[in-house]
Amino acid sequence: MxxxxxxxxxxxxxxxxxxxxxxxxxxxxxxxxxxxxxxxxxxxxxxxxxxxxxxxxxxxxxxxxxxxxxxxxxxxxxxxxxxxxxxxxxxxxxxxxxxxxxxxxxxxxTREDWWYPMWTKDACPGLPSWEALNDCAAVFATAETGDKGRYLDGPVDWLKHGQERVEALDMNFVVVNAGSAAALWAEIGAAEADKRPVVVFNWTPNFAEAVWPGEFVEFPEWVEGCDKDPAVGVNPNAMYDCGNPAKxxxxxxxxxxxxxxxxxxxxxxxxxxxxxxxxxxxxxxxxxxxxxxxxxxxxxxxxxxxxxxxxxxx
Structure with missing residues (x-):
């Protein structure tokens, strides 16, 4: 003890x-x-x-x-x-x-999904719409992603299905997995200095919402089955064509x-x-x-x- x-x-x-x-x-x-x-x-x-x-x-x-x-x-x-x-x-x-x-x-x-700090909205004013995010994909491009946007997802073992969502919604993004939660916070912190646009996996509740005001990306609304039945959701040929539950x-x-x-x-x-x-x-x-x-x-x-x-x- x-x-x-x-x-x-x-x-x-x-x-x-x-x-x-x-x-x-x-x-x-x-x-x-x-x-x-x-x-x-x-x-x-x-x-x-x-x-x-x-x-x-x-x-x-x-x-x-x-x-x-x-x-x-x-x-x-x-x-x-x-x-x-x-x-x-x-x-x-x-x-x-x-x-x-x-x-x-x-x-x-709880809520868990793609998220961005509020300064990102200056570079992509159509946010939080996922279609607007996709139209702004080039704003998030890095050397490792070429002309595609970079989305920093959670660690692999969290199984957030970021890649599946990108494919289901035909998004112009490359999914990169963070090694830890600390790596997600480091990404946001590094972008804060010059207000560089970033989109990362985030969740609530956690401390970040008090430190970096931001918003979740609004994807097609989650409905029962969209993560396991291709017939459910906006893409009849794919699963994960939806956001995560908002509540x-x-x-x-x-x-x-x-x-x-x-x-x-x-x-x-x-x-x-x-x-x-x-x-x-x-x-x-x-x-x-x-x-x-x-x-x-x-x-x-x-x-x-x-x-x-x-x-x-x-």
Missing amino acids: TKFTTALTAAALALSSGLAFAEDSSDPIVIPIHNWSSQIVMSHAVGQILESMGNNVEFVTTDSQAVYESIRLGDVTMELEVWEGAFGASFRAALEKGGLHDAGDHDAV GYLKKAAWDGMKDKWPAAYDTLTKVSFTNAQIAEMAKLVDIDEMEAEDAAAAWLEANPDVWQGWTGS
Whole structure:
């Protein structure tokens, strides 16, 4: 237990029934860590809450798509950020096989899509229309893309289907994958100095919306099936001919065995719910304030006891 969770332990135990906590197994609750800041900080925050309740917690670095199979098999206990746009398909596939379940939604509403900082609109005034973006493709051209525009997509394992969308909508863009979320922020930051037009993958909630005002590109509206049935959408011969959901869910997932093996921890998990602003604040502690994720989680918990203490069975 860290020095931060030690401080939390007394408060949580004072608020909650020790009898309920005694029911939880002493085996470690396995929480996955991925490659974007809000998920890492949130995972540490919830892990520290569970530790303060007397649970053992283990963190493992996992692939953000394959994690649902790991949860289904019981190798991983939970997932705290199931983004509809990025991971909905993997989550649904695992649900159909059985072994994991929906553990409830966060209050946060998500969106993940092509995005640009507001200065980009000066060079392409028809934005946010995707047709206008395509007409302005040459504005985004670089040495590596020739006469085509450059779109910086998320890391490959996020499976954002940028290339499929470019092909489905016949866009004059080259899709380049960033190596990490940090590379996306670096791209925007580098473009800020001379107000160079850029279009990158972005999402909400995260800290970036407070640092760089911007807008999402408006693609053909997402409708059920446009990502899996060519007949659905504006191009009858292609999938991904649509944007991502504009008001996506942010869910939690749990191994089916969690509620019996760690009943108190499971009860807490079902109560965990963060807002857009809270998630953005947690990410900012790492991405802007440059705190280590574990320290950022502890600082956030210390500053927001009224948010989380009610989740621990008090």
